[in-house]
Amino acid sequence: MEMATRVTLISSPSLNGYKRSPISLPFFLPFHQRKRSSRTLTVVAMADVPLSTVLVTGAGGRTGQIAYKKLKERTDQFVARGLVRTPESKEKIGGADDVFVADIRDAESIIPAIQGIDALIILTSAVPKMKPGFDPSKGGRPEFYFEEGAYPEQVDWIGQKNQIDAAKAAGVKQIVLVGSMGGTDLNHPLNSLGNGNILVWKRKAEQYLADSGIPYTIIRAGGLQDKEGGLRELLVGKDDELLQTETRTISRADVAEACIQALQIEEAKFKALDLASKPEGVGTPTKDFKGLFSQVSACF
Incomplete structure (x- = not known):
């Protein structure tokens, strides 16, 4: 530290x-x-103020980039690290020495990035790709697939398990894991993408984290949007109850901010919650994250 x-x-x-x-x-x-x-x-x-060293895995992704950047901007609170899968992704986010290149499916490769950190934000996820040849003008729905070796079982289960195990061995004090709403429904459309059962494997990793003994916050985000953060009222829920409302989406920037706030708020620990937002202009933009996290009971 x-x-x-x-x-x-x-x-x-x-x-x-x-x-x-x-x-x-x-x-x-x-x-x-x-x-x-x-x-x-x-x-x-004043007395020296300890800084928390935080690693963002999946820092090359669209939400991971935002979380990593936010940490880098708060030099009075955090020492930021990022983990990406390729050298190209490292260059894309600035190529700093605090960005590590490793494959989360390889348990040994991620150890250097995790050694010496205080907290871990897991933003890694399998990403389905659209099969070529889809013509929207002809109707129908596009088909998706996962690249060989990059199925949800390998990325969202084995890869996240590797991160949790390495963090526990290194004495990490807290883990924030970002998942997705919809996991209570085995027939959710996300599970059918590329026959990957992505929500099934994400929930398996979440349960593994909850059983690890490490203080955790699990954020099951709604549909992610590439919009500016800090402009909407955030909503929390449990067991996909928000999917029964019109508030099913959230900006990536708001998810990233919630991850960082969870590291600083005791009421966020040992909780799993769904997270979405009201439309911009409806309600009051959320500033009180302690109050937000306090709305959810402390259980998986």
């Missing part, structure tokens, strides 16, 4: 009700501001 140093400015001499303003070093007060100020500013050093 790395450390960050902060200072606090105390406006004096009226110490009763003084204002604190945490800032990062170095701090320099411009001379012209000092001359105009009738108060004395005292710089008080």
